[in-house]
Amino acid sequence: MRPRMHFDDVAWERSEAIQDAWIHELFKEETLMAIGRFILKHRRGVPVELGDPKAGAFNVCFRMKFEDGGSAIIRFPKPGATMFPEEKVRNEVAIIRYIHQHTTIPVPFVLHWGTKEENPLGLGPFIIMEYIDHALDLSDVLNTPGFATADRPILNPNIDDTKLQLLYRQFADVLLQLSTLRLPNIGSLVQIDDFTWEVAQRPLSYNANELVRLGTLPRSKLPRANETFQSASSYFNTLADLHLEHLTHQQNDAVDSADDCRRRYIARFLFRKLAREGRLTTSSTNLGPFNIWCDDLRPSNVLVNEHLQIVGVVDWEFTYAAPVEFSHTPPWWLLLEQPEYWPDGMEEWAEVFESRLQTFLKVLREQKDVAIDRGRLKDEQRLSKPMQQSWESGDFWVTYAVRKNVAFDAVFWKKLDCRFFGPGMSTEDDRWKERIDLLTEDERANMEKVVEKKLGETKARVLAWEPDEVETLKPPLL
Structure with missing residues (x-):
């Protein structure tokens, strides 16, 4: 049986086709000239050069160089990749400005931004920002030498320990500063005025975007746009429900046999049972306050100069106030690669991760002591101890499973099932058969219908997007 649940290949192909068609239109001369003129309306100076578009996973950027030595970029969410472009842009601008005002984390300076209706180019919502000059991103520095751009990055196993500590230490300072930003409920920030923000929108996560795009989940199954959460347990319940909704609604590549389907179904019902019983969260932090959390905070979004000093942290679109358990989990990106994609399997990933985690916790403790001495951090805001406890207790895997739909099955059966329901007599692939009795009669009957x-x-093999999805993502043209 497949350890991971694959995303819908039909939806994936359609998503990429929409992206490619849209990007192709950007290379037209009249489009490039219009983009250049638009940047000049919001960034003073004598222009020197407008570069070709650079595409990331969710956005396309254009960089305009100026005679004064500075640069500005304009960034558009990519149709086909971004399912909530207006919401994504609004959230990112709000969180960038909030982080800029409350920390020393180097984030881009937003010159101007607007909705689709405010964009005369017809290219959707946008952000115009000052470009952060840099030599590399942190992933380039940490990655194994010789890996091609198309290869999935893996931490260089032979990296010099002094160099690793230098880089981890700077990243640790970013996490410590984020941990000081405490908010009263779970959700995305809305900027009210120059000095006021409120948690007034749902937590738009990386996973929510991918569930709709590649899991073909109906948008109506996600939290409402203005829905926030007052407790960690209520948010965990919602995420556990989404695991089951994902399995139910994704038509292609969700299962490969009847038993594979039963195995996935049982895992999701048992996980939801744990969530509803409050066994996945910590009572002392359940009601907050809650920490700022970025789903996409990883080395490839951290910019460094030629001296390997961090000069910028970018791509904050999937950032929101989240359960404290998220921030108290050791960062999975210490090895660059996610555990479900590790070449030698998840258990091998955990062994390698353990050694690198100790290095990270060491520099995190050192940075914490410095921050406390300087009055930037309170003693109760330490991260090293809860991160160590999260790893040792296995709570790391709880928060990973609740956030990662594709990885859920592998994590549940390898790391959570025995912990919560006791050791089984069967192999990992067959242990689901021993758990059927934990379902109610109605749940078992529903399983066979599913x-x-x-x-x-x-x-x-049909595209299972909602009827208006394709029209919503139709590439806008000038």
């Missing part, structure tokens, strides 16, 4: 439905869908 199995029948999913097996019928495997023959269809």
Whole structure:
């Protein structure tokens, strides 16, 4: 049985086709000239050069160089990749300005931004920012030498320990500063005026975007746009429900057999049972305050100069106030690669991660002591101890499973099932058969209905986006 649940390949192909068609239009001369003129309306100076578009996972950027030595970039969410472009842009601008005002983390300076309606180019919502000059991103420095751009990055196993500590230490300072930003409920920030922000929108996560784009989840299954959460347990319940909704609604590549479907179904119901019983959260932090959390905070979004000093942290679009458990989890990106994609399997990933984690916790403790001495951090805001406890207790895997739909099955059966429901007599692949009795009679009956439905869908190979999804993502043209 597959350890991971694959995303819908039909949706993936359609998503990429929409992105490619949209990017192709950007190279037209009249489009480039219009973009250049638009940047000049919001950044003073004599222009020197407008570079070709640079595409990331969710955005396309244009950089305009100026005679004064500075640069500005304009960034557009990519149709086909970004399912909530207006919301994503608004959230990112609010959090960048909040972080800029409350920390010393080097974030981009926002010159101007606007919605689709405010963009005369017809290219959707946008952000114009000062460009942060840099030599490399942190992933380039940490990655294994010789890996091609297309290869998934893996931490260089032979990296010099002094160099690793230098880089980890700076990243640790970013995390410590974020930990000082405490908010009363879970959700995304809305800027009210120059000095006031409120948590007034749902937590728009990386996972929510991918569930709709590649998991073909109906948007109506996500929290409402203005829905926030007053407790960690209520948010964990919602995320556990989404795991089950994902399995139910994704038509292609969700299961590969009847038993595979039963195994995935049981894992999700048991996980939801744990969430509803409050066994996945910590009572002392359940009601907050809550920490700022960025789903996409990783080395590839951290910019460094030629001396390997951090000069910028970018791409804050999937950032929100989240359960404290998220911030108290050791960062998975210490090895660059995620555990579900590790070449030698998740157990091997955990062994390698353990050694690098100790290095990270060492420099985190050192940075914490410096921050406390300088009055930037209170003693109760330490991160090293809760991160160590999260790893040792296995809570690391709880928060990882609740946030990662694709990785959920592997994490549940390898790391959570035995912890919460006791050791089984069967192999990992067959242990689900021992857990059937933990379901109610109605849940078991519903399981067979889901199995029948999913097996019928495997023959269809149709795009399961909502009817208006394709029209919503239609590439806007000048």
